[in-house]
Amino acid sequence: MKTFTKIIATSAAVVALFFTTTANAQSQKLGIGLTAGIPTNDAYNFVGGVDLRYQFDVDKQLSIPVTAGYTRMFAKDYTVGNITLDGQDFGYIPVKVGAKYFFNESGAGVYGLAELGAGFGTGSGSKTSFVYSPAVGYAWSNGLDLGVKYEGLSRDGGSIGFFGLRLAYGFSL
Numbered sequence: 001m002k003t004f005t006k007i008i009a010t011s012a013a014v015v016a017l018f019f020t021t022t023a024n025a026q027s028q029k030l031g032i033g034l035t036a037g038i039p040t041n042d043a044y045n046f047v048g049g050v051d052l053r054y055q056f057d058v059d060k061q062l063s064i065p066v067t068a069g070y071t072r073m074f075a076k077d078y079t080v081g082n083i084t085l086d087g088q089d090f091g092y093i094p095v096k097v098g099a100k101y102f103f104n105e106s107g108a109g110v111y112g113l114a115e116l117g118a119g120f121g122t123g124s125g126s127k128t129s130f131v132y133s134p135a136v137g138y139a140w141s142n143g144l145d146l147g148v149k150y151e152g153l154s155r156d157g158g159s160i161g162f163f164g165l166r167l168a169y170g171f172s173l
Contacts, residue, residue, distance in 0.1 A: 028173040029055045029063075031145065035071065037164025043087060044073040047162040055100065055170070060107040063100040067115060068093065070122075071151070073162070090160075091122040092153070094131045108141040119153045129155040135166070143170045 030052070037047035051069025058064060071094060075087025098115030102108065113135040118128050130153070137147025145168040152161035 027057045029053075029057075029143075029170045030173055031055065031143070031168045031170030033069075033145070033166050033168030035149075035164045035166045037151075037162040039073055039160070039162045041073075041160050043075055044090070044162075045076050046074045047164060048072055048074070049164075051094070051166075051168075053168070053170070057107065060105055061102045063102075065096075065098050065100050065113070065115065067096045067098075067117075071119075073160070088123075090126075092119040092126070092129070093122060094119045094133075094151070096131055096133060098133070102139070106141070108139050110136070110138055112136055113147065113149070127155060129153040137166070139170075144168075145170060 033051045033053060035047070035049040035051065037049075039045070039047055049069055049071035051067050053065050053067040055063045055065040071092055073090040075089045077084055077086055079085070094117060096115035096117030098113060100111055100113045102111045104110070113133075115131075115133045115135075117131045119131040120126075120128050131151065132154070133149055133151040135147045135149030137145060137149075139145045145166070147166045147168075149164050149166055150161060151164060152159055
């Protein structure tokens with residue numbers, strides 16, 4: 001029950017932030033991104049993901065992104081004796097909110113990004129994890145965005161994560 005309460009409280013905070021910030025926002029953007037990464041856990045070979053990001057600008061340098069998507073960690077096969085067993089992939093739906101800061105006044109160029117949220121496991125018996133994702137990147141004024149990030153998931157004292165490259169395209173609404 002505590003997890004459900006946290007999810008409801010987080011969702012309410014995101015909605016409240018959206019409505020209070022949108023009134024003052026100068027512009028809004030919608031983008032789609034592809035992520036490829038290297039897991040920090042030896043049980044996985046590769047990470048792939050896709051996301052949709054809604055971003056509203058507080059001013060030219062500061063934006064509030066809300067991101068959701070699907071990420072899959074592809075498991076390594078392992079051998080026991082003469083038998084090779086398939087590893088179990090791990091998929092989750094990250095839902096995050098954050099702050100994106102551009103280091104120049106144009107609203108493009110080099111930026112830093114920090115996001116927090118929840119990762120909803122998609123497998124049978126999967127649970128919800130806390131997700132955190134710091135990133136740095138470069139956004140061009142034509143909508144192209146290239147970033148390097150770390151995304152971590154934490155639950156029940158354990159953690160897993162990956163270093164990734166995100167290529168995205170955004171357009172103004």
